[in-house]
Amino acid sequence: MKINAPKGTRDILPGEIAGWQHVERVFADVCARYGYQEIRIPTFEQTDLFERGVGDTTDIVQKEMYTFEDKGGRSMSLRPEGTAGVVRSFLENGMASLPSPVRLYYNITAFRYENVQKGRYREFHQFGVEAFGAQGPAIDAELISMLDLYFKSLGLEKTSLRINSIGCPQCRGEYQQKLKAFLEPHLSELCGNCQERFNKNPLRIIDCKEDQCQAITADAPTQLDHLCPDCQIHFDGLKDQLDALALDYTIDPRIVRGLDYYTRTVFEFISDHVGTQGTICGGGRYDGLIAEVGGPQTPGIGFALGVERLLMELEAQSVPLLAARPITLYLAYLGGGEMAARSICYRLRKKGIRVDTDLMNRSLKAQMKFAGKSGAEFIMVLGEDEIESGQASLRSLARREVETIVRLDDLAALLLDIQDMPAEQQDQVINHYSL
RNA sequence: GUGGGAUUAGCUCAGUUGGUUAGAGUGCCAGAUUGUGGCUCUGGAGGUCGUGGGUUCGAUUCCCAUAUCCCACCCCA
Numbered sequence: 001m002k003i004n005a006p007k008g009t010r011d012i013l014p015g016e017i018a019g020w021q022h023v024e025r026v027f028a029d030v031c032a033r034y035g036y037q038e039i040r041i042p043t044f045e046q047t048d049l050f051e052r053g054v055g056d057t058t059d060i061v062q063k064e065m066y067t068f069e070d071k072g073g074r075s076m077s078l079r080p081e082g083t084a085g086v087v088r089s090f091l092e093n094g095m096a097s098l099p100s101p102v103r104l105y106y107n108i109t110a111f112r113y114e115n116v117q118k119g120r121y122r123e124f125h126q127f128g129v130e131a132f133g134a135q136g137p138a139i140d141a142e143l144i145s146m147l148d149l150y151f152k153s154l155g156l157e158k159t160s161l162r163i164n165s166i167g168c169p170q171c172r173g174e175y176q177q178k179l180k181a182f183l184e185p186h187l188s189e190l191c192g193n194c195q196e197r198f199n200k201n202p203l204r205i206i207d208c209k210e211d212q213c214q215a216i217t218a219d220a221p222t223q224l225d226h227l228c229p230d231c232q233i234h235f236d237g238l239k240d241q242l243d244a245l246a247l248d249y250t251i252d253p254r255i256v257r258g259l260d261y262y263t264r265t266v267f268e269f270i271s272d273h274v275g276t277q278g279t280i281c282g283g284g285r286y287d288g289l290i291a292e293v294g295g296p297q298t299p300g301i302g303f304a305l306g307v308e309r310l311l312m313e314l315e316a317q318s319v320p321l322l323a324a325r326p327i328t329l330y331l332a333y334l335g336g337g338e339m340a341a342r343s344i345c346y347r348l349r350k351k352g353i354r355v356d357t358d359l360m361n362r363s364l365k366a367q368m369k370f371a372g373k374s375g376a377e378f379i380m381v382l383g384e385d386e387i388e389s390g391q392a393s394l395r396s397l398a399r400r401e402v403e404t405i406v407r408l409d410d411l412a413a414l415l416l417d418i419q420d421m422p423a424e425q426q427d428q429v430i431n432h433y434s435l
Numbered sequence: 436g437u438g439g440g441a442u443u444a445g446c447u448c449a450g451u452u453g454g455u456u457a458g459a460g461u462g463c464c465a466g467a468u469u470g471u472g473g474c475u476c477u478g479g480a481g482g483u484c485g486u487g488g489g490u491u492c493g494a495u496u497c498c499c500a501u502a503u504c505c506c507a508c509c510c511c512a
Contacts, residue, residue: 004485004503059510063436081512110512115436117506126512193509204510258511268512279512306512334470366465368472381471397472 008114008122019311019321023154024107027127027305030150031105034142036129039104041085047075053084053293055260057200064112078111082128083261083286083302084293090132091295100133118312119278125307129283132290132300137234140265140285141241143303147269147281148247155319156310159280162252163242163267164224165235166203169288171228176202178221186216207256222253234264257282261289265301271309273316280313281305328419329378330371330397331357334364336384344382344408351412353419372397377423378415391435402427404434 005011012020028038047067054061066078079085086104089095095102106128113122129146131139144161151159166172179202183190187198191210198205206217227235242249249267257266266284283303290298314321329348333341341357348355356374358367364381371379379395386392390409396402406414414433418426 007503064510112511114510115508116504117508120511124512128512282512304512309512330472332471360464363465364470365472370472372472379472383470385470393471395471400472 006122008116010121014324018324019314020307022322023307023310023314024127026153027105027107027150030146030153031129033149034103034146036103036105036131036146039086039089039106041082041089041106041108042079043109044076044078045085045088047077049084049088049293050077050080053087053261053289054081058258058260060112060259064114066111066113079108080112081110081259082106082108082126082304083130083259083289086128086130086302087290087293087295087300090130091290091293095132096296096298101139102132103129104131105129119306119309121308126304127307128302128304130300130302132298134301135299137237137241137265139301140238141245141247143283143301144242144249144267145245145247147303147305151269154314156314156317158317159269159271159313161247161249161267161269162255163238163249163265164252164255165227165231165238165264166256166262166266166284167223167227167231168263171226171231172203172223174228175221175223175226178226179203179206182220183216189216203256204258206254224251224253231264238265257284261286261292263287267303269305271313271316273313279306280309325354325420327356327374327376328354328415329356329380329394330367330374330376331355332364332367332371332379332381333358334381334383337382337387340387341382344411348412348415351416353412353415355415380411394430396423396426398423402430404430406430406433406435 031038047065050061050065056062060080065080068076070076086106090102090104106126108126108128109123110126111123114120116122129143131143144163148159148161151157167175180198183198183202183205187195190198190205190213191208194205194208194210194213197208203223205213206220206222208214208217224235252268255266255268262284264285264287267282268279269281270278271280281303283301285299285301287299290296290300331341331345331348345355345357356371356376358370362370368379376397379397380392382392386408391405391407394404394406394411394414410433414430417429421429
């Protein structure tokens with residue numbers, strides 16, 4: 001029986017790992033510059049946490065969670081997102097008593113039982129950030145500027161930011177009444193889904209992509225026009241903050257977001273290269289979530305970024321990613337040189353040099369071939385003559401003509417100098433060691 | 436949960452109007468007078484033609500089911 005990777009999962013192979021490591025490194029670096037610290041949380045939690053945190057009316061919790069009973073009869077779920085677990089950890093570890101705001105970031109896999117398509121997997125990767133304890137819009141703008149800096153650091157130029165405010169529970173309730181009153185006369189013209197949404201979650205109707213629904217909701221009242229004074233002040237403040245940072249944004253009253261916990265500020269970074277799954281990054285404020293999970297009333301805000309989608313966007317925009325670092329030296333050997341070659345190889349590796357050598361007893365010709373395909377920068381052949389004289393020829397594999405006789409005793413120092421150096425600068429160093 | 440397309444060698448794909456030992460390119464291993472790679476030539480390994488049923492003298496080919504992949508609805512990152 002043939003065993004495949006489970007539907008919706010995939011292997012990240014050595015050939016593509018460089019891109020992943022690159023976006024991870026740059027993300028960690030940007031987070032550090034903003035004073036965000038990494039947190040690592042469990043892959044599964046008590047199901048109850050997600051029901052309360054993500055919202056038990058959401059599709060994510062109702063239809064898409066990997067839920068199982070453990071051997072103690074407890075209901076557990078694989079995390080469908082990161083925020084709930086981080087909030088749980090924040091409370092459990094007394095982080096509320098740390099100086100505010102508490103700023104955390106994470107790099108996780110998350111799991112949702114959905115049908116797979118472009119940019120959507122059952123196991124997927126998210127980078128995320130959560131900040132607790134800051135009330136005003138400055139932190140909203142900080143998160144957005146962080147993402148802007150991150151995208152720019154990666155070389156991703158064409159990202160579009162959309163922001164909206166979905167108000168607080170008070171003004172949202174009033175707005176929902178107005179929205180329903182507006183939609184009521186058109187109820188029969190809405191698509192089937194939206195007719196169901198009318199009672200369950202009318203907000204989602206203005207997010208519907210069906211043409212007939214968009215036509216009806218085009219003139220619908222927006223939450224943005226019905227914010228309470230406090231929410232309005234917050235949203236105006238956010239715009240001032242973004243203007244001060246010279247960040248471009250579009251106000252999109254149709255952004256709703258499918259997680260129950262959002263309040264006030266919501267935002268998305270959109271791509272048009274990821275099929276219909278265009279949201280690379282989504283986030284917002286969740287001032288009620290911490291209390292909902294059982295903690296004190298604490299404001300919070302965060303975002304999550306889809307790593308697979310980010311990588312697709314980078315590829316679509318032809319952004320060069322850091323390549324894997326090649327082997328610096330391939331150490332080939334002939335019969336009598338084998339043990340000396342092994343010993344030198346180990347010594348070089350201890351010094352931090354990337355070295356490869358043959359383990360298959362191959363002919364010299366085969367070793368050369370292998371070295372050439374391995375992408376190694378330099379090659380050296382060790383036989384009895386070289387061991388005896390303590391000298392050997394160091395040759396560039398990419399630039400055949402570059403060949404220099406050097407002392408084996410100097411080899412470590414030489415390679416350490418030229419490792420990771422641009423090719424055109426290497427020659428000078430090599431000449432310095434030349435006999 | 437619902438649709439459309441696909442599945443043949445490690446990878447990219449031909450092919451068979453149903454008929455003996457199923458092909459190419461590429462990759463892998465080896466060799467081309469036992470000390471210097473990328474080109475070329477030769478040889479080799481590698482496939483129960485996604486899986487399970489059915490029709491048939493005979494199925495990789497036709498039919499049904501199922502799994503997986505890709506795309507879309509929905510939802511989200």
